Amino acid sequence: MSVTTVVLAGVGGQGTILAGDVLAKVAVAEGREVKLSEVHGMAQRGGSVDTVVRFGARVFSPVVDPGGADHLIAFEIIEAARKLPYLAPSGRLVVNRRMVAPLPVLIGDLPEPDDLEPALAAHGAIFLDAEELACEAGSPRSANIVLLGAASYGLPFAEETWRSIIAGRVPSATVEDNLRAFDLGRNACAEGVCAP
Amino acid sequence: MERTLMSGNEAAARGAWEAGVAVGVGYPGTPSTEVLENLVRYADVRCEWAPNEKVAAEVAGGVSLGGRRALVTMKHVGLNVAADPLFTQAYTGVGGGLVYFVADDPGMHSSQNEQDTRNHAAAARVPVLEPSDSQEALEFTRLAFGLSERFDIPVIVRSTTRVSHSKGLVVAGEREEPPSAQYASDPQKYVMLPGNARVRRVTLETRLTDVRTWAESAPVNRIEIRDTGLGIVTSGICYQYVREALPDVSVLKLGMTVPLAEDLILEFISKVDRVAVIEELDPYLSLRLRALGVPLVETGLQRPGELCPTAIAAAFGEETAAVRTSIDGLPPRPPLLCPGCPHRGVFHALGKMKAVVTGDIGCYTLAALPPLRAMDACVCMGASIGMGHGMELAASTERPVVAVIGDSTFAHSGLTGLLHAAYNEGTGTTVILDNRTTAMTGHQGNPVSGWGIGGRTAPAVDLEALCRALGASVVRTVDSNDLEATLSTLKEEVAAPHLSVVIAKAPCALLVKEPSDPYAVDEELCTKCAACVRLGCPAISRDATKRAVIDTALCVGCRQCVQVCRYDAIVPAGAACDIGGAR
Numbered sequence: 051m052s053v054t055t056v057v058l059a060g061v062g063g064q065g066t067i068l069a070g071d072v073l074a075k076v077a078v079a080e081g082r083e084v085k086l087s088e089v090h091g092m093a094q095r096g097g098s099v100d101t102v103v104r105f106g107a108r109v110f111s112p113v114v115d116p117g118g119a120d121h122l123i124a125f126e127i128i129e130a131a132r133k134l135p136y137l138a139p140s141g142r143l144v145v146n147r148r149m150v151a152p153l154p155v156l157i158g159d160l161p162e163p164d165d166l167e168p169a170l171a172a173h174g175a176i177f178l179d180a181e182e183l184a185c186e187a188g189s190p191r192s193a194n195i196v197l198l199g200a201a202s203y204g205l206p207f208a209e210e211t212w213r214s215i216i217a218g219r220v221p222s223a224t225v226e227d228n229l230r231a232f233d234l235g236r237n238a239c240a241e242g243v244c245a246p
Numbered sequence: 247m248e249r250t251l252m253s254g255n256e257a258a259a260r261g262a263w264e265a266g267v268a269v270g271v272g273y274p275g276t277p278s279t280e281v282l283e284n285l286v287r288y289a290d291v292r293c294e295w296a297p298n299e300k301v302a303a304e305v306a307g308g309v310s311l312g313g314r315r316a317l318v319t320m321k322h323v324g325l326n327v328a329a330d331p332l333f334t335q336a337y338t339g340v341g342g343g344l345v346y347f348v349a350d351d352p353g354m355h356s357s358q359n360e361q362d363t364r365n366h367a368a369a370a371r372v373p374v375l376e377p378s379d380s381q382e383a384l385e386f387t388r389l390a391f392g393l394s395e396r397f398d399i400p401v402i403v404r405s406t407t408r409v410s411h412s413k414g415l416v417v418a419g420e421r422e423e424p425p426s427a428q429y430a431s432d433p434q435k436y437v438m439l440p441g442n443a444r445v446r447r448v449t450l451e452t453r454l455t456d457v458r459t460w461a462e463s464a465p466v467n468r469i470e471i472r473d474t475g476l477g478i479v480t481s482g483i484c485y486q487y488v489r490e491a492l493p494d495v496s497v498l499k500l501g502m503t504v505p506l507a508e509d510l511i512l513e514f515i516s517k518v519d520r521v522a523v524i525e526e527l528d529p530y531l532s533l534r535l536r537a538l539g540v541p542l543v544e545t546g547l548q549r550p551g552e553l554c555p556t557a558i559a560a561a562f563g564e565e566t567a568a569v570r571t572s573i574d575g576l577p578p579r580p581p582l583l584c585p586g587c588p589h590r591g592v593f594h595a596l597g598k599m600k601a602v603v604t605g606d607i608g609c610y611t612l613a614a615l616p617p618l619r620a621m622d623a624c625v626c627m628g629a630s631i632g633m634g635h636g637m638e639l640a641a642s643t644e645r646p647v648v649a650v651i652g653d654s655t656f657a658h659s660g661l662t663g664l665l666h667a668a669y670n671e672g673t674g675t676t677v678i679l680d681n682r683t684t685a686m687t688g689h690q691g692n693p694v695s696g697w698g699i700g701g702r703t704a705p706a707v708d709l710e711a712l713c714r715a716l717g718a719s720v721v722r723t724v725d726s727n728d729l730e731a732t733l734s735t736l737k738e739e740v741a742a743p744h745l746s747v748v749i750a751k752a753p754c755a756l757l758v759k760e761p762s763d764p765y766a767v768d769e770e771l772c773t774k775c776a777a778c779v780r781l782g783c784p785a786i787s788r789d790a791t792k793r794a795v796i797d798t799a800l801c802v803g804c805r806q807c808v809q810v811c812r813y814d815a816i817v818p819a820g821a822a823c824d825i826g827g828a829r
Contacts (some may be wrong), residue, residue, distance in 0.1 A: 061579065071413075074251055083415060085414045086412060088412075095584060095686075096583075096584065097580060097581035111489075111554070111555050112413075112483075115554050116556060117566070128577065129579075131576055132572075132576050134570050134573060151787055152577045152578060152579040153617075153782060155787070156786065157780065157782060158779065158788050158792070159616065159617075162577075166573070170573075
C-alpha cells in the first residue's frame with residue numbers, strides 16, 4: 051500500500067489552499083484515492099498554514115506526520131525550514147526563495163534569519179523565485195501555480211491533466227496566465243535552472 | 247459511481263439535503279462554519295445565520311415542532327450557549343428530525359478551549375454519531391434525521407477539525423422527499439411544566455435504551471477482526487489514525503458513542519487478548535469501558551491536543567519514520583491583524599491610554615499580541631462587557647477600563663452585558679468594533695451588517711438606537727481609521743461618569759474591493775523612530791539600518807501609519823525617494 055504525501059507550506063494568503071485543491075483534483079482525475087487537509091480560522095490571519103494532500107490506492111489519515119512527507123513544497127523560505135521535520139529522509143524539497151518576515155522580525159524584536167538557503171540546500175532543496183516567474187507569466191498572483199508547476203515535475207501525473215484541472219479551477223480571465231505560470235514552474239525544475 | 251472530493255462539512259450539508267432537511271440554522275464557528283455555507287447552495291433549503299447558537303437551536307426546535315426536519319450547526323463552545331434548549335429538547339423529543347452538527351477543535355487551531363461534545367451529549371442524554379471521514383459525514387448526517395424521528399430525540403453529529411476540514415472522495419445520493427408536515431398540538435409532550443417534564447424524563451430513559459438496542463446491531467458500529475493480540479476501541483478521526491499507524495490490529499469502530507453499544511463492546515473484547523482505547527480530548531470511552539470492567543492497556547495518549555498516527559505507533563512500540571534535524575532559531579509566525587485592519591487604530595488608542603481592556607472573541611483578540619499588547623482578558627463570546635462592569639466593581643486600578651467587542655459578538659451575547667451594566671448603574675465604556683461582518687470565520691453576515699447567508703440583503707439593526715435602548719447614556723460613532731478622533735472620543739468617554747458606547751466603524755480590510763493607493767516611506771524624512779512599526783502592520787518592516795519600509799504589495803492605503811508619523815515621512819508611494827516594493 052503506497053501512499054504519497056505532499057505538504058504545501060506557506061503563509062496565510064499565499065494560495066496554498068487553491069494549490070492543494072488543484073493537486074487533489076489532479077490525483078482524483080488520475081484515479082487515485084485522495085485526502086486533503088487544510089487549516090481555517092485564526093491561523094489564516096498571516097500565520098503559518100499547511101495544506102496536506104495524500105494520494106494512493108487507499109488513504110486513511112488526512113494529516114502528515116513527522117518524517118512522512120514525500121514532497122515538501124514551501125511557498126516561503128522560513129516555512130520551508132520550519133516544516134523540514136515533516137520531510138521524509140528520501141523526500142523532495144522545493145523552496146520558493148521569497149521571505150515573508152513574521153511579525154517579530156517586522157517590528158525588530160527578532161533578527162531576520164540568515165543562511166537559510168545553504169541550510170536548506172544541504173537538505174537537497176530545489177530553489178526558485180516564484181513571484182518573478184509569476185510576473186513573467188503575466189500575473190503576480192499566480193505564484194502558487196508556479197510552485198504547483200515545480201511540484202508537478204516530481205509527481206506521477208500527466209501534464210495534460212494538470213493543465214485541464216488548473217484551467218477549470220482559476221478565474222476564467224486568468225487561465226492563460228496561470229497555464230504559463232505552471233509551465234514556467236515546471237520547466238524551472240525540468241531544466242535544472244533552479245538547482246542549487 | 248461518481249465520486250466527488252468534499253470536505254467533511256460539505257458532505258454533512260449534502261447529507262442533510264439528501265435527508266430532506268427544510269431549514270438549516272446556526273452561528274459561524276471554526277471548524278463548523280462551512281456546513282451552513284454549503285447547505286445554502288441547495289435551493290430547496292431555507293438557511294439562516296442566527297445571532298447565537300441558543301437562538302439557532304430554538305429556531306431549529308420550532309421547525310421540528312412544526313413537523314419539518316431541521317439542522318442546527320455550531321462549534322463546540324457554541325453548544326455551551328445552546329445547552330439550555332438542548333437539555334430540554336431531549337425531554338420533549340421532536341416532531342420533524344432535529345439534528346445538531348457540532349464540531350470540536352482538538353489542539354485549539356481556532357478556539358479558546360478544548361471541549362468534548364460527547365460529554366455534553368451524555369449529560370443531555372442525546373445520541374451522538376461520530377463520522378471519521380467525508381463519506382461518513384454525509385451518511386451519518388443523513389441517518390441522524392431518521393434516527394431523531396424514529397426515537398423521538400434530537401441527535402448530535404459530532405465532528406472534529408480534521409473531519410470537518412479534510413477532503414475525501416464521496417459518493418453522494420439523491421434527496422428524499424421531505425416528510426409532509428401537518429402541525430398537531432401536543433402540549434403534554436412540548437410544554438415542559440414539571441408535571442409534564444416528569445413524564446418525559448422517564449420516557450427519555452426508555453427512548454435512550456431503545457437507541458442503545460438499535461446501536462448494538464447498527465452498521466455504524468463495526469468490529470474489524472485482524473490480529474487478535476491487540477484490539478483498539480476508537481471513533482471519529484482517531485479510527486483513521488489507528489488504521490494508518492497499526493494496520494494489523496483488530497478495531498471496534500464506534501460510529502455512535504452516545505449511547506454506547508455495551509454488548510457489542512463486550513463481544514469485541516472477548517475476541518482480543520488486550521484492549522486499548524484511542525481517543526482525543528476527554529477520556530470519554532476509556533472511563534466507560536473501565537466502568538464496564540474492561541482492563542485497558544495504558545497508552546499514555548490521553549493528553550491535551552491532537553493525536554497523529556506517529557504518536558499512536560510510538561505508543562505501541564512500532565518503529566516511526568526517521569526525522570530530519572530541524573533548523574534552529576526560526577522566528578515564530580503568530581497570526582496577526584491584516585494590513586489596513588480597522589481594529590488596529592482602536593487598539594493603538596487604547597494602548598496610548600494605558601487602558602485595561604476586557605476583550606472578546608474575534609480577529610481583534612490578536613491585539614493581545616505584540617506589538618499592540620492591548621488586551622487584558624478574553625474568555626468567551628460576549629464576556630467583555632460584563633467583565634468590564636465587574637472590573638468597575640472591583641475598583642482596583644487607576645487605569646481606565648474599556649470593554650471591546652465585535653459587531654457580530656455584540657449581537658451574539660453582548661447585548662445582555664450592556665443591559666446589565668445599564669440596569670446596575672454602571673459608568674463604563676464599551677467599544678463596539680463594527681467592521682460590518684463576522685470576519686474571523688470567513689465573512690458571514692450578521693444582524694448588524696445588512697446582509698445574510700448566501701449574500702442576500704437583510705435588515706441591518708440600528709446599532710446606535712439599540713445601545714441607547716439598552717440603556718447606554720451616550721452612544722458615539724467614530725471612524726476607526728481616524729486615529730485622532732478615535733483616541734479623543736475614547737478619552738472623553740472613559741473620563742465621563744456615565745455608561746457609554748463608542749462604535750468604532752470601518753469595513754474589514756478584506757471586504758474593501760478596491761484598496762486605496764499604497765504608501766511608502768520617504769527615506770530622507772524617516773528618523774527611524776519606529777512609531778509606525780509599533781502599529782504591527784504586516785506591510786511595515788525595518789531595513790538593516792532600522793529605517794521603516796512599507797511593502798507596497800501589501801499596503802492597502804488605510805493611512806493609519808501616516809497619522810502616527812510625526813515627521814510626515816509616510817507619503818503616497820509614487821512620491822517617495824525610495825519606494826519599498828515586494829521583498
